[in-house]
Amino acid sequence: MFYFPGMGGKKSKPAPPPPLLNNPWRKINWGRDKHEALEYVNTYRPHNEDLQLRILLHGPVGAGKSSFINSVTSVLRQRMCNRATVGNVYEDCLTKQYKTYKIEKENGFYPFVFNDMMGMKYSSRRTRKIHVKDVKQALKGHVRDGVTFNPERKLLKEDRYYNRAPGLNDRVHILVFIIDANTESLMKQEIVETIQDIRDEAIDLGIPQVSIFTKIDTVCPEIKQDVKNVYSSRRLQEKMEHFSAEVGIPLNGIFAVKNYHAETNLSDDTDTLILSVLRHIINYAGDFLSTREDQRPHRQQSSM
Numbered sequence: 001m002f003y004f005p006g007m008g009g010k011k012s013k014p015a016p017p018p019p020l021l022n023n024p025w026r027k028i029n030w031g032r033d034k035h036e037a038l039e040y041v042n043t044y045r046p047h048n049e050d051l052q053l054r055i056l057l058h059g060p061v062g063a064g065k066s067s068f069i070n071s072v073t074s075v076l077r078q079r080m081c082n083r084a085t086v087g088n089v090y091e092d093c094l095t096k097q098y099k100t101y102k103i104e105k106e107n108g109f110y111p112f113v114f115n116d117m118m119g120m121k122y123s124s125r126r127t128r129k130i131h132v133k134d135v136k137q138a139l140k141g142h143v144r145d146g147v148t149f150n151p152e153r154k155l156l157k158e159d160r161y162y163n164r165a166p167g168l169n170d171r172v173h174i175l176v177f178i179i180d181a182n183t184e185s186l187m188k189q190e191i192v193e194t195i196q197d198i199r200d201e202a203i204d205l206g207i208p209q210v211s212i213f214t215k216i217d218t219v220c221p222e223i224k225q226d227v228k229n230v231y232s233s234r235r236l237q238e239k240m241e242h243f244s245a246e247v248g249i250p251l252n253g254i255f256a257v258k259n260y261h262a263e264t265n266l267s268d269d270t271d272t273l274i275l276s277v278l279r280h281i282i283n284y285a286g287d288f289l290s291t292r293e294d295q296r297p298h299r300q301q302s303s304m
């Protein structure tokens with residue numbers, strides 16, 4: 001007598017669902033979207049020429065903030081660029097200084113800049129609170145370039161890096177949470193609380209927020225093999241939905257990218273994802289900026 005598992009008294013486990021959905025849950029036109037987004041980014045101008053969009057990237061050490069800045073620079077310059085220092089996973093942190101990154105274009109610079117702030121590695125509840133206060137100051141434009149944040153003490157008004165009278169260009173126009181898609185501890189309570197606290201402040205200030213999942217190539221072999229599987233992967237979809245439910249950012253404000261981190265050549269599909277999120281960022285930040293354009297871009301000079 002042969003014994004077939006599942007036919008006897010014992011029930012066999014149902015087969016796990018296949019790793020890829022039949023239809024992606026978000027549509028990307030891999031041929032066309034890159035060119036449309038590139039055109040949008042290259043031609044975007046704020047209404048007032050003196051204005052620029054400030055994009056603040058926030059996320060844990062090693063999430064891929066510097067790599068994202070390098071990836072955007074590489075896509076726009078159409079060659080591999082490594083200006084923002086990328087950390088080694090074994091190093092503690094490299095991005096200690098608050099620094100503005102501009103990207104050169106033919107006759108000048110793109111009208112948007114990046115800053116990054118690391119967080120979520122706190123020795124105590126107190127240091128977490130200090131960090132959240134520093135981020136709030138940055139959102140309002142009070143933080144000058146070059147400051148090294150002190151985890152034990154928030155930036156004070158007396159500090160030389162404290163900008164007492166920020167202009168519209170000093171303020172943050174969009175807040176981007178950078179999340180390593182493969183972090184198992186993604187939803188540690190302190191991370192959720194930090195994001196929620198920072199989001200509350202951004203909401204009060206009217207600043208839009210989005211989130212970017214990086215390192216999607218490490219989530220499943222299907223994406224590593226072909227980045228076009230990004231929005232067909234069940235595992236990544238689950239992670240993004242879970243994150244959305246935990247922190248309250250709607251799913252349509254959460255994007256996925258693979259950064260250029262090891263490769264030497266650009267690829268159209270990787271470019272497409274990077275440009276698609278950049279386009280949304282510029283769009284949301286630009287909307288926010290235009291609602292504030294009644295304010296002057298720079299500190300008003302005394303007319304005396």
Ligand SMILES: Nc1nc2c(ncn2[C@@H]2O[C@H](COP(=O)(O)OP(=O)(O)O)[C@@H](O)[C@H]2O)c(=O)[nH]1
Nearest residue numbers: 061062063064065066067086087215258259261
């Ligand atoms: N596999 C993979 N590795 C990445 C990706 N983005 C960044 N990394 C790596 O993650 C590490 C930390 O990146 P980094 O940009 O320095 O993170 P930061 O601390 O947030 O600025 C580096 O070793 C990068 O090469 C990605 O999309 N895929």
Ligand SMILES: [Mg+2]
Nearest residue numbers: 065066085095
């Ligand atoms: Mg960095």
